[in-house]
Amino acid sequence: MTMRTVTITGTRTTGHRDTAHYARLFAHYLAPFAxxxxxxxxxxxxxxxxxxxWLAAHTRARITVVVPGTLDQQPPEARxxxxxxxxxxxxxxxxxxxxxxxxxxxxxxxxxxxRSALVIGFPVGTSTVSGTWQTLEYAARQDKARLIVxxx
Numbered sequence: 001m002t003m004r005t006v007t008i009t010g011t012r013t014t015g016h017r018d019t020a021h022y023a024r025l026f027a028h029y030l031a032p033f034a035x036x037x038x039x040x041x042x043x044x045x046x047x048x049x050x051x052x053x054w055l056a057a058h059t060r061a062r063i064t065v066v067v068p069g070t071l072d073q074q075p076p077e078a079r080x081x082x083x084x085x086x087x088x089x090x091x092x093x094x095x096x097x098x099x100x101x102x103x104x105x106x107x108x109x110x111x112x113x114x115r116s117a118l119v120i121g122f123p124v125g126t127s128t129v130s131g132t133w134q135t136l137e138y139a140a141r142q143d144k145a146r147l148i149v150x151x152x
Contacts, residue, residue, distance in 0.1 A: 007040045007112040009135040010047025010122030026054040029149050034059035040112040047122045049081035054086035068097040068104035096137040109135040120147045
């Protein structure tokens with residue numbers, strides 16, 4: 001069985017839906033890849049934390065969390081998600097960026113895409129100024145497969 005590396009990117013704005021909604025999305029769009037996947041997640045709040053929790057609880061997939069600086073610099077929600085996932089996180093990559101600005105987060109996203117065959121994006125809306133859309137566009141320029149799951 002060949003392992004497929006998948007980057008998950010998505011909105012940090014997830015409070016407009018309950019966790020059951022996201023669980024259904026992940027069951028539908030992440031679960032089919034999980035038996036043979038290695039997932040890269042950004043270690044931020046929102047989709048990153050929700051997807052990490054779901055993958056840790058419902059799959060045996062390999063999980064790598066990638067942060068632009070250090071894990072300690074991430075928001076509490078994100079740090080708690082990584083802690084709750086425990087040994088289900090196979091690798092934590094801290095890229096050591098300073099300062100933690102938009103460029104650092106985009107560099108983190110590109111790092112993940114560069115190491116993936118597929119990018120699954122969970123954007124809110126269609127504005128291409130979001131980090132999610134910029135990551136999906138970067139993947140397109142790299143001729144990477146993309147699956148876009150809008151969050152409404």
